[in-house]
Amino acid sequence: MLYSKTTPEQKRIALRDMLASGTIQQFPGAFSPLSARLIEEQGFPGVYISGAVLANDLGLPDIGLTTLTEVANRAGQIARMTDLPTLVDADTGFGEPMNVARSIQELENAGLAGCHIEDQFNPKRCGHLDGKNVVDLDTATKRIRAAADARRDPNFLIMARTDIRAVDGIEAAKDRARALVDAGADAIFPEAMKDLSEFQAIRDAVDVPILANMTEFGQSALFTVDQLQGVGVNMVIYPVTLLRIAMGAAERTLETIKATGSQEAQVENMLTRSRLYDLVDYEAYNHFDTGVFNFHIPGVR
Numbered sequence: 001m002l003y004s005k006t007t008p009e010q011k012r013i014a015l016r017d018m019l020a021s022g023t024i025q026q027f028p029g030a031f032s033p034l035s036a037r038l039i040e041e042q043g044f045p046g047v048y049i050s051g052a053v054l055a056n057d058l059g060l061p062d063i064g065l066t067t068l069t070e071v072a073n074r075a076g077q078i079a080r081m082t083d084l085p086t087l088v089d090a091d092t093g094f095g096e097p098m099n100v101a102r103s104i105q106e107l108e109n110a111g112l113a114g115c116h117i118e119d120q121f122n123p124k125r126c127g128h129l130d131g132k133n134v135v136d137l138d139t140a141t142k143r144i145r146a147a148a149d150a151r152r153d154p155n156f157l158i159m160a161r162t163d164i165r166a167v168d169g170i171e172a173a174k175d176r177a178r179a180l181v182d183a184g185a186d187a188i189f190p191e192a193m194k195d196l197s198e199f200q201a202i203r204d205a206v207d208v209p210i211l212a213n214m215t216e217f218g219q220s221a222l223f224t225v226d227q228l229q230g231v232g233v234n235m236v237i238y239p240v241t242l243l244r245i246a247m248g249a250a251e252r253t254l255e256t257i258k259a260t261g262s263q264e265a266q267v268e269n270m271l272t273r274s275r276l277y278d279l280v281d282y283e284a285y286n287h288f289d290t291g292v293f294n295f296h297i298p299g300v301r
Contacts, residue, residue, distance in 0.1 A: 001284040006083040008111040012155035015085035015113040018045055019157075019187065019209040024229040029053055029239040031246065033081040037279055040082045046113075047082055049075050050239035051089035057243070064122050068094040068103050076110030085113035087157065089239075093117045097142045101150035104158070114157025116189050116211075117143055119164065119176065134164045140176065141183035148184030159211065160185035166192050166219070173198075174205040181206050187234070192219040196231050203232035211235045216244065 006014075018025045027048040030036040036047045052062035054074055060066065071090065079086040088107060093100030100117060107115050119140035121133040134140070140162070147158045160180035165173040177188045187209040190202045202210055212233045214222055228236050253266045277283070 001281050001288060003080040004083045008079070008108070008113070009153060009155070011079075011083070011085040011111075011113045012153060012157065015046065015087070015157055016155055018085070019234050024225055024233055025235045026225060027087060027235060027237045029237060029242060030078050030086075031057060031243040033078050034279060035242050035246075036078045036082045036084070036086070040084050041279070044084070046084045046235075047078065047086045048237040048239055049078055049086060049088040050237075050243075051091050053240055053243050054089075056240075064091055066091070068099070068106055072103075072106045072110045075107065075112055079111040079113075086111075087159070087235075087237075088112050088115045090115040090117050092120055092122055093143050093147065097146035100143050100146045104147045104150040104156070105152065108151060108153055108156055112156075114159060114186075115147075116159035116161045116187075117147055118161035118189075118191070119143070119180075132163050132166050134162070134167050137176065137179055141179055144180050144183040144185050148186075157186050158184060159187040159189050161189035161191055163191045165190060165194075165198070170194075170198050170201055174201055177202055177206050181208050187211060189213070194219065195221070196223060196227060199228065199233055200231040209234035211237060213237055213239065215239050216241065 025045050027046040028039050028044055029048045029050045030039055031053050039047050051066065051071065054071055055062045055066050058066065058070070071088065075086070075088040090103055090107065094103050104115070119134045121135055140160075144158065144160050151158065160177075160183075162173055162176045162180065164176045173190055177190060180188060185208065188202060188206055189211040190199070191213060193199050193202070193212070199210070199212060210233055212220075212223070212228050212235070214220065214236055215238070216222065225236060249269065253263060256266050257263050
């Protein structure tokens with residue numbers, strides 16, 4: 001009832017243990033607090049929060065328009081609804097190294113288990129679009145060093161994302177990954193890898209966990225979890241999958257209402273009232289109310 005009974009500190013330890021387990025971890029992307037609860041009920045080990053999803057849900061493109069306050073608030077709402085560790089996309093850290101440091105502490109305060117910070121220019125763009133630009137090595141490493149130095153909980157995961165593969169190739173990505181680890185990154189997110197061999201190249205380049213982004217309509221094929229584990233990937237995210245499927249269903253339902261004058265044809269595809277009540281733990285709230293409001297109001301004289 002209400003929020004998670006697992007503390008943020010416990011979730012951060014759990015995330016560290018998962019990444020050290022030798023088994024790949026699947027983190028679907030949540031677009032709302034309720035979707036995070038669904039992810040947990042389906043037995044996944046963790047939740048991912050995409051910066052693109054947070055921007056898109058506000059009706060904005062993924063080009064760095066969201067603020068630290070918006071991301072920390074929404075990510076905190078999602079994280080506190082689940083006992084699972086939650087990893088959030090912190091874009092470029094929302095500014096210069098001092099801003100990055102503040103971002104880390106705000107995300108700690110919001111209850112996140114970790115975040116990733118990328119090496120793109122501001123304004124940034126989706127990692128699977130062409131025409132990206134990355135900052136120089138000194139700027140990229142200063143961001144990660146500031147993040148690592150700013151955290152108060154040593155188990156808060158600092159993941160470094162690099163987009164340099166699309167700009168300068170896989171050898172540059174390997175070099176950048178090594179430098180980011182040296183700067184303090186606990187894990188590496190190599191964005192927009194072309195094939196499994198490129199994930200393997202990053203795996204061979206660093207000794208920390210690596211993440212694979214299995215986003216639809218992107219630069220990478222949608223590899224299976226077994227394929228990714230076979231090349232040493234430790235975590236795989238499905239960042240926009242649930243938002244895309246939910247918005248697709250919403251669009252189809254609106255089209256049905258417009259065409260037929262009723263939603264009847266789509267009812268069979270909906271989450272039922274009873275299932276929704278189950279997800280929000282309606283019965284527990286009802287039981288709580290019954291236990292508290294167990295008095296009688298005396299008659300008015």
